[in-house]
Amino acid sequence: MRSFRLRNTAAGYGWIAILLHWLIAALFVGQFALGLAIVRVSSQRTAFALIQWHKSFGFLLLGLVLVRIGWRLGSARPALPEAVAPFERRAAPLVHALLYAAQLALPLSGWALVSVSMLEVPSVPFDLFVMPNLPLGASDAAEALWSAAHEWLAWAGMALAALHVLAALRHRFLLRDGVLARMIAPPPGDSRE
């Protein structure tokens, strides 16, 4: 029996952390794919629509990442299995910290990019409300800078995500421990928090 536990415990993650993890993972990778499509699509009409979706999902991602960081800071952290080597005990938190940094830096750099763009296209996430621009001066030079930063961060973010996925698969298929499983569902529950 799976537990309906929402909060983390020392034994494993709760549903809130699990849901946030996978939602953000899907957005993070999906945004990368969308970004690749935007710079490759030939129709300007399609590109415009895709860019607006990319901006909408980017603001959603930023909001979810802030919620996730808040949730993490206020939650218990499940311990790694005893068998995990000292090197991994240091490497895993480092990659996690870098992933959090990338999850923040990507939407923020995208927000900066649209804020400094000479095209001055408003950001209207999901056509719901006008998101104000960041107070940065618009110029072609600033746009080129943030565009390059956004692209570079995207590739770095994907590299970190790939490392993270490989590590998870290693735990599942080589080490055969419960590290991946605990991000699938909370451990069978004895208590309900």
Next chain:
Amino acid sequence: MVVRTLTLLAALLLSVSEIRADVSVGDAAGRYTIGTSGSAIRFSIAKLGGGGLSGAFGRFSGTIRIDGADVARSAVEITIFPASVGTGQGRIDAFLRSDAVFDSANAPEIVFRSTGVRLAGDATAVIAGRLTARGRTYPEVFTAKLDSLKRGAVSFHVTGKVLRSRYGMDVGTPIYSNVVDFDMTLAGRRG
């Protein structure tokens, strides 16, 4: 829009000729050629959060025919070449020329032909007509106000609103308004 403008021009001419003794209806009657010299076809589209996108067409041509006996039978026809659109931002111009908006490669002309002119004051006329863009034609109405009338030359200030979605140009809505505000100065010379 152009057609409306022309019609308005004709109506204005008639109206003004009634006001000013030095220019008779007979003087104003005739055929005028609209040229880019002294003329401007400006447009703007509001965007969410304030401000908007504005630009102008650099190339267009047209004629105004003013019927001296019956202003309502006057006519205007204007052709705009959308490839000449200019906003001050090259990337936006390229976007507007592309198939996202004007598709100027396949639809090089936007045409307005008046269908009726109605005087709406001493120097104002309402010009109804049919606007064709990207192969679609819809009735549109413009208001023309006579700016100046000299022998052989007229100038009108023409305004009107057009819904761009009708013409397959709805890209960017609702961030950018569906309503295009036109603000034109159309100068015609007799001949």
